[in-house]
Amino acid sequence: MDIATFAFAALYQFADAFAFLVLSACGLAVIFGMMGVINLAHGEFIMCGAYVTATAVHAGLPLPLAILAGALVSAVVGMLVEFVVVRHLYERPLDTIVATWGLSLIATQGTLIVIGSTMAGVGTPFGSFQVGAYSYSIYRIVLFLAALGVLGSLYALFNWTSFGVKARATIQVPHMADALGVDTRWIYSLTFACGAGLAGLAGGLYAPTMTLVPTMGATFLMEAFVTVVIGGADVFLGTAPAAAVLAVVKSVMTSWQGQLFGQIGLLVAVIIVVRVLPKGISGFLLRERT
């Protein structure tokens, strides 16, 4: 293999890992960064997005619209969950973990009962292209672009819109924002819906690449956790760089020893990073800045 094809293969692996980490983590990161709540039902929102996307495709909707439908349905479900459960637990962050875990059990098992152990999947679109001796899926490139697109639109949302300004005010000093007339409950609710919607989007985007089973959320969960733990509370200064660093670790380990060792590499990385940077990359960057 000459240098160019090798470099391309490495780059492709990196982009693939990066996209997976960003897409699976950003929903979790938005909710955690904004409200300090870890949503353990995150994987089930991903599953929800994937199932809705597949159903919509089977009903005849084109794939991009189906993915959007998946994201929207997840967002609506997320808002409902926030209203019924999470809203009452903001003062007890540990209890939100426990409660959302209960929800995750209900959702996984409920899906198993209602829909059954598998669901007809969606074919991967776009086919593949050839570089050197290997062929690559075009859809993986689309996923990478989608990850960049999600990061870009989140940046735009939180920096350039009135919702973003209010949301950031709410994270910084909730009661002050409240006093200035921001409906903080509504902001929390929207933020949770946004995080759930992003999870649904990840599910929809990955629906064509994997088998649809009720426990599929767990496949994303570890990567999402690891990225958020290493990234810390800030989506842009944390999640994106964390995903970049972890993508290197994961793609190197994967091409060296296989997929499982890619995941073990992630886990070891996270355990070492929490020892060195307890507040994550964003905590480190923010401390350096001030």
Add this chain to the structure above:
Amino acid sequence: MNGLISLFRRLEGPQTKGRGLLFWSVFMVALIGAIAYPMFSDGYTVGNTAYFFVWVFIALSLCLIWGYGGALSFGQTAFFGIAGYSYGILTLNFGAAYGFTLVAVLAAVAIAAVVALLLGYFMFFGRIEGVFLGIVTLAVTLMLERFMAQTAGPDWRIGAARLNGFNGMSGMPPITIPWFDGPIVLFADVGLYYLILALVVVVYLGLRILVNSSFGNVIVAIRENPERAEMLGYDIRKYQLINFVIGAGLAGLSGVLYTAWGQYITPSSMGMTSAALPLIWVAVGGRSDLTSTLVGTLVVLAGFQALTIYGSQYALVVMGLLLVLTVLIAPNGLVLGAMNVIGRLVARAKGGRN
């Protein structure tokens, strides 16, 4: 002798519910009932009851780490699995002769504790806390499950023990006690029941002494306010780490007994669902009290078992619902709430007499 008496005085204290003649009478009645129970039942049912008691240790470990220490750990299931697999690997390699299974039990628990020491060092000395602790421990658990699930095939063997991937290991010998006229093999029957019952009593009383000792008071102080505990001069990282390791050992004990009870262990005993169950028992029972956890665990397990008869897929949904409702409505746990009510009634009755 004096030391022993002061040790027993620690059975009651500020960190545990239940004191005085009434509580200990109820305790003795329950204990005598548990001891007499095999006489009124057949071996198979007694073996099943022993299965309930197997889970008490992991529940108590979570109670200690989460309820008393305030550190939500999802890693208990990982230690459960590590110890279970260790027991399997050790006994399959060295057999059950000369009481080796007892050595294997201790060694397996020790292995779980050492892993906890390593992991805990990185976590507590890295000062991660709150929700992150939960995530890191959960990630470890999930990773371990995935790792064990892919160990299928003849390449994955340790000595004579094949790991067998998703199907798990089986065929390890049960706990065997060497005796003068032939070794006593503890199958899932009356013998194993008494062994586990004795362990439950010893661990329960031992933990009561532990949490009411000065160590336990510091642990609770850390839960209430870590900064304050640190200002008072305690190295909270060490206390948390020791607490975590003790908890891991107890979870490991559950794992060993589980493996010895059914003579099998599979990776799914470390999965998401298995990790959720201890949490449900402890949360529903009342995480900040040992007695509530003990009673809650047995009650919820019995309920779960009863539901499973009607349809195991619905049982998990009910468990999830129970967890969510407990957190929303009775965050201190149902059994603990009930015990508080009883305690108040007793106090009022006494007050009325005076």
